[in-house]
Amino acid sequence: MKFSNVRILVKDYRKCFEFYTHQLGLEATWDVGECYASFKVADGIEGFAIFTSDLMASVVGNTDKMQPIGLREKSMISFEVDNVDESYKKLSAKGLKFINEPMDMPDWGMRVVHLYDPEENLIELFTPLST
Secondary structure (H helix, E strand, C coil): CCCCCEEEEECCHHHHHHHHHHHCCCEEEEEECCCEEEEEEECCEEEEEEEEHHHHHHHHCCCCCCCCCCCCCCCEEEEECCCHHHHHHHHHHCCCCECCCCEEECCCCEEEEEEECCCCCEEEEEEECCC
């Protein structure tokens, strides 16, 4: 078995694509119409993707169900950045709203900050703490 990517299922594909490319600054490696995009997460590595939820729902047989909104997070997308504080300032200046401000989490060994994408998927940006 070979790992391919983590894919989140979204309702508003274009809004999420714009968020991840233009606001968060990820490089898209694929943008297929209005349904699928993958993003480079490291040198030469694709590991994150978005896909239109309604298309997946029909494949797995749950078109009658709604996506959960307003519930406790079940998953999180985590990105390592060179400097959490600089990323926070840069992205805040672009209009991104954060859940919290950068903070040290010594037990985790990292400095973190959190935000949501347009569909309330939790995102963590982190930098390892110096040891």
